[in-house]
Amino acid sequence: MNVGANTMTLAAHSLGFTIIPEGKCTFPVRVMNHLKPTAIVGSVFKLLRLARRMEEEGLDPQESSITKLIVGGESFAEESRRYLDEVWGVPCYNTYGSTEGTMCGECTERAGLHVPEDLVHMDVYDPKMQDFVSDGTQGRIVLTTLLPVGERTGNLLINYDTEDLTTVLTRDRCPCGRTHMRIDNPRREAETIYIADVPLNRVDIEKGVFQRENMEYLSGEYEAFVYFDPDAGKAFLRVSLETHDPEGCNQKLVKENFLEALFRERPALGRLHSEGYLEFVYHFPPEGDLELYRLKGRPKRLVDRR
Ligand SMILES: [Zn+2]
Known part of the structure; x- marks a missing residue:
């Protein structure tokens, strides 16, 4: 729903999900009743508005077919995510994608966003872009695409400054099993x-x-x-x-x-x-x-x- 989530769409296709494209966030509430989607991708505010429209039409978001929500498109406060969880009665997972670059996402632990380090190399620089910052310190996200020998890509990034800020939380293995490092919810400079x-x-x-x-x-x-x-x-x-x-x-x-x-x-x-x-x-x-x-x-x- 109104999130530039091409990578997510491709991944969902590969996993065999059925996708209901809803470009506009004003899609009719009957979609919920007729197609019974199990997850929605959208921004925090679009999902809050959708819940309100459903309530107005007599459909309780907590009684709907939705089992999880995936938010993206903009950074948000932890408080607004908690409120979204409460309104829908399901867990809401965060994602981060830069238009040019890559897609990071939370796992079920909801303890930071996993960076797909087999696809992209992420550096975190100080605000003056002179040096790297150590893990645990906030800095700017700089991305470089990683390509296997012989592979092609439409958009190759080399030390690309996203102008987004984050902190590396940990490089340890996550309780979910993944070894990808985890970062804090990025904010836009x-x-x-x-x-x-x-x-x-x-x-x-x-x-x-x-x-x-x-x-x-x-x-x-x-x-x-x-x-x-x-x-x-x-x-x-x-x-x-x-x-x-x-x-x-x-x-x-x-x-x-x-x-x-x-x-x-x-x-x-x-x-x-x-x-x-x-x-x-x-x-x-x-x-x-x-x-x-x-x-x-x-x-x-x-x-x-x-
Ligand atoms: Zn994890």
């Missing part, structure tokens, strides 16, 4: 902005949104904008949190949970806030009212408007 030299990634915002208590009021859809007011000498982070019930939403609770989670992840932002440099502004629009719905293409959820 392009989704990181800096407020007074403090990095803020879209996923940090998402962590604050998907605090479990908040989900009693929120749909999970969000967007955030950073502004700077030169007269006040202050930066503003405006966060829009979509709610199913603007009147009944406990805004105070949501704000507190959001800030607490954000500052736990990025303590330096908390300092900027207590020093008075960074202010937060919240907006609780009803469903369908976020700016990102009016824009085409991949939704941008953290926008720098300074």
Whole structure:
């Protein structure tokens, strides 16, 4: 469902799976009833939206034929994955693919993504691209395609900078039996902005949104904008949190949970806030009212408007 997953499709074909291609994420819910798929590949938000549409049509996602979900296409907070598990009542597995490169995926252990080291060589560089970082330290993913003698490929990568960040978790054999090394959920460098030299990634915002208590009021859809007011000498982070019930939403609770989670992840932002440099502004629009719905293409959820 709307994920560029050609490698996954080819692999599934080789394994003999039946595939139902659903390019659009608005496919009719009757597909679920008539074809009884056992797994869906999609992004976290598309799968949450699908669950909501099914509920509206009287179909409980937890009672459906689905036994697992596979997410890909964008990085996400662990909190949003946990919520997705809960809504569907099945485990949800992460994947990582760069458009040009390869496909990494979680196994049933869900303890990092396996890198297919027989197909691709992954290096992790420091942000200035001068040296490798050691395992356990975050750096940029650099890929090189490995080809057996005589094989051909359409897209050959040699020291290709994906501009994605990750950490090598372990090179030990996984309890699932695989020997492929495991990496942390990659994040996109392009989704990181800096407020007074403090990095803020879209996923940090998402962590604050998907605090479990908040989900009693929120749909999970969000967007955030950073502004700077030169007269006040202050930066503003405006966060829009979509709610199913603007009147009944406990805004105070949501704000507190959001800030607490954000500052736990990025303590330096908390300092900027207590020093008075960074202010937060919240907006609780009803469903369908976020700016990102009016824009085409991949939704941008953290926008720098300074
Ligand atoms: Zn494994």
